[in-house]
Amino acid sequence: MLPRDVFPTREGPRMMKLIQRSMTSEVWSSTARRPAPPVRGATLLGSLLLLALTPGLGCGGSSDAVGGTTDVPQGSRGDDAVREQCEGSGYRVQSVDVNNDGRPDIRHVFDGDRRRCSEYDMNFDGSVDVTRFYDADGTSPLREEHDFDFDGRIDEIAYFEGAHLVRKELDTNFDNRIDTWMWCAEGMVVRSERDRTNTGEADTWETYAAGVITRAGYDDDNDGRAEKWEVFVDGRLHEIQYDTDRDGRPDRNEEVNPDDAGPAEAPLTCEVRPDTAQETAGGDNGSADAPADAAGASNGTVDSGDSAGTDSAGTDGAGTDDGTAATGSGAPWDGAGTGGQ
Numbered sequence: 001m002l003p004r005d006v007f008p009t010r011e012g013p014r015m016m017k018l019i020q021r022s023m024t025s026e027v028w029s030s031t032a033r034r035p036a037p038p039v040r041g042a043t044l045l046g047s048l049l050l051l052a053l054t055p056g057l058g059c060g061g062s063s064d065a066v067g068g069t070t071d072v073p074q075g076s077r078g079d080d081a082v083r084e085q086c087e088g089s090g091y092r093v094q095s096v097d098v099n100n101d102g103r104p105d106i107r108h109v110f111d112g113d114r115r116r117c118s119e120y121d122m123n124f125d126g127s128v129d130v131t132r133f134y135d136a137d138g139t140s141p142l143r144e145e146h147d148f149d150f151d152g153r154i155d156e157i158a159y160f161e162g163a164h165l166v167r168k169e170l171d172t173n174f175d176n177r178i179d180t181w182m183w184c185a186e187g188m189v190v191r192s193e194r195d196r197t198n199t200g201e202a203d204t205w206e207t208y209a210a211g212v213i214t215r216a217g218y219d220d221d222n223d224g225r226a227e228k229w230e231v232f233v234d235g236r237l238h239e240i241q242y243d244t245d246r247d248g249r250p251d252r253n254e255e256v257n258p259d260d261a262g263p264a265e266a267p268l269t270c271e272v273r274p275d276t277a278q279e280t281a282g283g284d285n286g287s288a289d290a291p292a293d294a295a296g297a298s299n300g301t302v303d304s305g306d307s308a309g310t311d312s313a314g315t316d317g318a319g320t321d322d323g324t325a326a327t328g329s330g331a332p333w334d335g336a337g338t339g340g341q
Helices: 012-021 025-031 041-052 080-086
Strands: 092-096 106-111 114-120 130-134 141-146 156-161 164-170 180-185 188-194 204-209 212-218 228-233 236-242 252-255
Touching: 080 114, 080 130
Parallel strands: none
Antiparallel strands: 092 106, 106 114, 114 130, 130 141, 141 156, 156 164, 164 180, 180 188, 188 204, 204 212, 212 228, 228 236, 236 252
16 A cells, blocks of 8 residues: 555645656565565566576476466456467467476467567566567567566556557556556656546546646546646646536636745656666666566566557547547546646
8 A cells, every 4th residue: 555645635746656666676565465585686687587588498388377367457448358368278388487496487478489478477476467468560569467566466557559658557556446547648648547536436637748747637526527626837736726616617716826836746757667768687776576578678668679569458438548638528627618738
């Protein structure tokens, strides 16, 4: 569970930053439900790097598996049909036992020479922690699933389209329910939705420009529409708008004293995990929550040097699903005449 003190009134951007920052071994080791074995990040990442680059090592039969199938969290808006690519029956399966304990820690499923799926057990507990599904070329990712706290349940699903990460879904409180949906463009967050009350429905809508928050709408009475909006200028809270008669339009505005606005929010990047470009194989900073198939990854994905494939995720039911912010859509975050800004 993330600390409650990181959720102030204007919690959206700070929560996102915490999620990104916490995708490192130091933070996640303090929040994990089951402690990982004492394996240093450099050792684990280096071993996975070497063995994943040589998938012929430790080849197994079609039934070899890293762990059982992990259920998709409630609230996911993706197309789960792609997950069938990890089924080994009828396909060539190659597995690797990294720590020589008699059970595979890496599993690849191939259709001929084309890779369909890869699974990784990052902490050697027999459960899948990272799963990657590939496009028809066998190298470009379609989707990635991550279990960051090693509890056997998915905490993040990343979707790829046209060589870019376009969308993410996160379970930030580890209850097996998606509570944060993020849309991405050019490596930055452009829009997000969040479920603050754990009802399964979004009640907070945020829009961003070049990764900097511009507007946040809040549904405080659970009617599916925002009644309060926070307007940001250059990343700082500038104005609060209210819909007092519940007609979907703001009718009362309050300017925020600059002295009370707090510091400007930094641009929010959209990556599977942060600072991957700074990471090298065997480094001690990214460690046990995401393996690599080659050094020098720049897109935050499991395999480096890969270009992204087509995202088979479905539409989200609000706005567009192409990584762009919805404008003037009539969605709850828009408000009257605001165009979502």
